[in-house]
């Protein structure tokens with residue numbers, strides 16, 4: 001298969017983790033006789049530094065022509081200090097989501113057996129947890145009209161029925177391929193937009209009689225995610241709640257450096273770690289590349305390259321088992337760098353049967 | 359002191375837990391020669407059942423004349439099934455908050471040494487955690503204009519500068535009496551309303567040079583609360599984020615049945631457990647009354663009755679130490695009812711030196 005991949009390393013640790021994902025994708029291309037080409041483009045703070053704007057036209061055009069977008073991270077503390085600034089790095093990411101209408105953000109949360117002891121949660125709480133979060137990504141309070149003055153500010157959370165319908169079908173279908181359970185998270189006891197979500201999702205649930213639908217208030221869900229994560233299969237929620245719950249859910253996995261995501265639209269798809277720019281760690285070799293590498297695996301899944309994606313995941317599993325991990329996870333070895341983790345998974349792909357430390 | 363307390367038991371387990379708080383307040387009145395009078399009123403689903411509306415005029419008038427309001431819980435599943443209903447129990451609670459302009463909701467989150475093993479989190483994560491959440495309660499997306507049609511729905515999150523200023527001063531003052539640290543939780547990288555929060559809180563921080571101000575994005579805060587709760591002293595946040603984070607934070611304490619809150623306005627104050635109606639547990643004698651009893655302690659604190667409040671808290675501590683607790687916390691005895699916990703704390707107040715199981 002030929003895939004033309006736009007690479008947007010972005011800010012902070014974005015470039016170093018993306019470099020590992022590319023390395024791994026190149027190994028996959030070699031091993032399976034695919035042709036993957038990569039074209040880099042600017043987004044975020046680095047784009048502002050060079051062009052003055054966070055999402056240059058050229059970047060949009062490169063992404064538009066590509067089959068998929070591999071995204072790193074966005075944001076820089078130097079642009080965080082002025083809450084009154086009208087141009088901000090994050091607009092680059094939000095602009096991509098809006099421009100390409102990437103309305104479904106999929107975030108898998110898996111408690112790896114080899115990492116159970118890394119979590120802040122007790123092992124018995126999390127063992128076996130496997131949650132797929134479907135977060136609406138192109139509407140809601142992120143994109144509603146905004147108003148700001150020195151005396152008053154407001155944001156609108158608006159959902160159209162069609163915004164809800166399209167992701168809801170995808171979420172139900174995902175549940176059909178898993179444990180047949182869908183939990184809608186909303187705040188229908190307070191918000192009108194949540195009541196529309198509940199109405200539409202209830203209606204659509206009739207088309208998926210083999211899936212059990214549960215509705216849960218977001219405050220309660222934030223607690224249940226911690227005290228009983230195994231109750232969840234697929235979680236469906238709106239943009240802001242999905243942002244909060246998915247980052248919270250990283251505690252189940254043990255490190256946010258492991259969480260990958262796919263942002264899917266009807267014509268475009270973007271793949272990115274859910275961690276941010278983590279500027280403090282930049283260029284220190286300590287950034288965990290696994291979230292970016294697993295995002296590359298989600299990219300391959302998206303194009304039906306399931307064996308290829310599975311091989312990457314095997315490589316990741318093996319790196320975790322053998323403690324070939326960055327310091328956020330490693331208590332055994334203290335000098336395993338970002339690059340070294342990428343190299344290990346690359347080697348594993350080239351030689352799945354031989355890669356072993358022992 | 360004379361205190362005229364409006365009691366709004368509400369729905370679900372509200373009445374049974376509130377009864378224990380009243381019992382404890384009566385014991386305090388006796389012991390310290392105060393005169394506490396209690397006047398009951400309807401709110402929520404039970405008010406809808408009897409009067410058709412969730413917050414009857416009579417209830418408003420009773421609360422208006424009272425020195426303080428003791429609130430139980432609100433909501434009933436029978437009103438949850440129709441997302442299109444225009445009258446809902448929760449409007450009773452929101453109506454109280456708005457009518458009496460109860461703009462500051464204070465939620466203490468404390469990891470009790472005797473309960474560390476009850477938490478889903480590892481003991482070493484939570485030991486020593488002591489967080490005070492200041493949640494804005496009378497504005498934001500809860501109260502902005504709402505629009506609902508079958509095809510589109512929206513909510514507005516609006517904040518005026520003055521809404522932010524008044525709670526911010528209280529939060530800074532609270533931090534001055536504690537560990538001198540305030541964390542503002544917002545989503546200033548996306549929301550205009552959050553940027554106003556950040557602007558105003560930054561400005562006001564200059565008046566409190568002895569308090570360190572930290573700003574954190576809400577998604578990140580949802581994770582940090584779990585992986586490093588001890589970093590927090592006072593958390594200040596807007597209405598919806600406070601709802602989510604405070605319920606999430608209950609996992610640090612070990613049971614949501616322990617979390618009390620105070621909702622303070624310039625003229626009125628209301629005290630309530632943060633748990634909800636928990637209808638499944640109604641009338642089974644298993645509802646934990648401690649959140650309601652600790653809310654009564656916050657009521658006493660509010661009127662400067664610190665010794666009285668402290669005595670209640672000692673009684674609660676003792677009940678935890680001796681395992682006189684409802685089943686949500688108890689692994690030692692399996693038949694300690696809601697009433698029994700209330701009785702124990704009442705006895706303790708009457709006879710602080712003698713109450714002991716041994």
Ligand SMILES: CC(C)[C@H](C(=O)O)[C@@H](O)C(=O)O
Pocket residue numbers: 074075090093243274276547548577
């Ligand atoms: C960087 C920020 C705008 C973004 C979001 O809030 O969506 C991030 O937190 C995420 O979850 O992808």
Ligand SMILES: CC(C)[C@H](C(=O)O)[C@@H](O)C(=O)O
Pocket residue numbers: 189190219432433448451452601632634
């Ligand atoms: C019952 C509900 C309206 C309420 C809220 O969302 O504020 C509750 O969750 C709370 O936290 O007091």
